[in-house]
Amino acid sequence: MSHISFDNTEIAFASKSDADLNRSYLLFTMVSRTSWVKIGKRFTNIAFSLRLPISGLIKATIFKQFCGGENIDDCANAIKALGDYKIGTILDYSVEGKEAEEEFDKTAGETLDTIKRAAGDSNIPFCVFKVTGLARFALLEKVSAQAQLNTQEEKEWQKVKDRVLRICAQAAATGVPIFIDAEESWIQSAIDALADDMMSQFNKQKAIVYNTVQLYRKDRLEFIKKSHSLAQKNAYLLGLKLVRGAYMEKERERATAMNYQNPIQNSKEDSDIDYNAALDYCLEHINEIAICAGTHNEKSSLHLVELMKKFKVPANDNRVYFSQLLGMSDHISYNLAQAGYNVAKYVPYGPVKDVLPYLIRRAEENTSVKGQTGRELSLIIKEKQRRKKQH
Ligand SMILES: Cc1cc2nc3c(=O)[nH]c(=O)nc-3n(C[C@H](O)[C@H](O)[C@H](O)COP(=O)(O)OP(=O)(O)OC[C@H]3O[C@@H](n4cnc5c(N)ncnc54)[C@H](O)[C@@H]3O)c2cc1C
Structure with missing residues (x-):
């Protein structure tokens, strides 16, 4: 195994032309200003509600940086570009916030299409879905709280389970492993129960279904150990995607508003410690x-x-x-892939208007902290300087 360094921006940006790099530079410079992101967010929301033609502008800028396209076929270029550098694609249908049954059926169908697209294509090693794309949030909350469901809700919950089963069965039939994303803690118990059920059915020979564990939660290291015991008891393999967690502010606000103990770690260091401890535990097993x-x-x-x-x-x-x-931490992805490690990037896709919440989160994540140049921007600047010296 080769020695790994993430400092090599030549490898990190090998697939990017000077024009690509300049576009990214401009974008990350703009989003580094908190006030610009705030104004941009308000402007796009107003523009969409007034039906102003801004899709083209978004598509050429922030969408191009972080998304593969508006539909699966559109993502062909992104899949190939990553595949050329031995990086896999995980097609992520990033439409959020839908609450109608027809929308849930549509998302289930779309996820099945990603599995079909992935089957037999070594450039797409995993598929992914969010349970909130298949179920009403309030229903997941009720199931998680173990509250009594009425007859209508029972039927609705059965439909959710059917959608999840159809997706995981298709993943198993085609041999494409699938991630179930983790979400807010007050709906996570329902998601975990679905994931355990699917793993027990489909992970007998290899890990097909992967649950996601958020190590920014105080209780998740224990949860991994319990999930492992359950898998051992029922003779299946555990599949786990390990993340720190994306809903920290929301978690804190709800815990304060409803006066219960915040489930999130007391500090970033604690999240880091548990994340690495989770890696230790999984590698040991x-x-x-x-x-x-x-x-x-x-x-x-x-x-x-x-x-x-x-x-x-x-x-x-x-x-x-x-x-x-996609569009972030290429210095990690490309350097690891070059050294022979398995790497895959989430490639979000969907209609521009529907992926907007995802794009706004990416912009907010890259705003400057205390006036410092953000990591993505620093890397781009470093690579621009390196190329300039070469010319
Ligand atoms: C491929 C992929 C899949 C993902 N899937 C999911 C998913 O299914 N569900 C999900 O929730 N997120 C998911 N995420 C997002 C992830 O949870 C993180 O928000 C994001 O990746 C940033 O964390 P990091 O490990 O990359 O690095 P870092 O930048 O080192 O860590 C930032 C993270 O640390 C934690 N943190 C920051 N400050 C504090 C603090 N004061 N106290 C405690 N913790 C703190 C937060 O989780 C924050 O996001 C995914 C990310 C990737 C790359």
Whole structure:
């Protein structure tokens, strides 16, 4: 196994032309200003409600940076461009916030289409879905709270289970592993129960279904151990995507408003400690747990590389994957892939208007902290300077 360094921007941006790099530079410079992101967010929301023709502008800028296209066929270029550098694609239908039964059926159909597209294509090693794309949020909340469902809700819940089953059965039939994303803690119990059920059905020979564990929660290291015991007891393999977690503010606000203890770790350091401890635990039990490290954290990624060496897990062992989001942390993805590790990037897609909430989150994530240049922007600047010296 080669020595890994994430400093090499030449490898990180090898697939990007000077024009691509300049576009990214402009975009990250703009989103680095908190006030611009706030104004941009308000402007796009107003523009869409007034039906102003701004889709083209968004598509050429922020959408191009973070999304693969508006539909599966549109993503062909992104899949090929990543595949050329041995990086897999995870097609992520990123339409959010729908609440109608027809929309849930549509999302289930779309997810089945991603599985069909992935089958037999080594450039698409996983598929993914969010349970909130298939179920009403309030219903998931009720199931998670173990509240009594009325007859109508029972029927609705059965439909949700049917959608999840159809997707996982198709994944198993085509041999395409599938991630179930993690969401807010007050709907997560319902998601975990669905994931356990699917893993017990489909993970007998190999990990097909992966649950997601958010290590920013205080209770999740224990949860991993319990999930492992359950898998051992019922003789199936555990599939886990490990992330830190994306809903920290929402979690804190709800806990304060409803006066219960915040489930989130007391500090970033605590999240980091548990994340790396989760990697330790999974690698120690690699014969029973397949993992995907969904992280942009350099230290955690290097920690996993070290663990693979320690436990003599080959770089290309398909029980260990690294994953980042399209348009972010290419220095991690491309350097790991170049060294022979398994890497796949989430490639979000969907109609411009519908993926807007996803894009706004990416912009907000890249605003400057205390006036410092953000990491993505620093890397782009470094690569621009390197190219300038060469010319
Ligand atoms: C491939 C992939 C898949 C993902 N899937 C999911 C998913 O299914 N569900 C989901 O919720 N998220 C998901 N995420 C997002 C993820 O949870 C993180 O929000 C994001 O990746 C940033 O964390 P990091 O590990 O990359 O790195 P870092 O930048 O090192 O960590 C930032 C994270 O640390 C935690 N944190 C920050 N400050 C504090 C604090 N004061 N106290 C406690 N914790 C803190 C937060 O989780 C924050 O997001 C995914 C990310 C990737 C790359």
